[in-house]
Amino acid sequence: MDRMVGDDIMDDGYFNLICYIATSARGCVEEPKMYGPFRLIDTIDRLIEVMDKRNESNEFYNKLQGKIQNKKYSVMHDEEEFINFLDEVVEMLVEKKK
């Protein structure tokens, strides 16, 4: 059975996230190349926000989100710092998966 019908979907954080991803995909066609990685990492931040509102997050995700929120804007002023931060995020995920 459908969990959501009609306009209810508009209040679902996932809908906004899907809009963000689709619009980002279109924007990345012509935007600077580093915007692609930025939009992807920002998507994780937004996804965790949705999960949090639905009580689906946990300590690990919240820690990951904190790290992303602290460093994601480095893309605006220091590309090297931003890339190192992406490496750190991946490392954090690998450690968790081990």
Added chain:
Amino acid sequence: MDVTKAIKERRSIRNFSNEDIEKGLLGELVEAAIWAPSGSNIQPWEIKMVKGDKVDKIKTFSPGLMGDPPVLAVICRDEKMAYNEGGEVCRDVLSVMDVAIAAQNMCLKAVDIGLGTCLVRSFNKKAVKSLLNLKDGLVPSLIITIGVPKKIPNPPKKRDKEEITEWIGW
């Protein structure tokens, strides 16, 4: 406020408080915009000041729009007006410069009255045009997020003025 101080203190704000902003203060920003220079003085711009649920809707289709600004200024270029009064160069080049200068005026005035702003170009033009029911020929060119800053970032690195300047004739 001294102009140099405003220029140097302006930052791209991506973290706003949820304080409401008086319409009168926002009017001062629009006033600053209309005093911007414009190619052939055509002034091919329109500014849509947006608050409420439309802000959320526009934000949904604007990946570059960060934080929760209470107000947006959507700076539009009237391409039809620009072309009719100034030809192709006005439509394709000058009007783009015009709205950018007007937007900068607004951002500097915002600093003067204690508001924060961020210029946003990463938004879906078709979506914003549709959400605001913009007339034919009116193109949303820039969005300025406006609010009371919650966090003011450090100044970014700037290229040295000696690196970018050639003094000719000195």
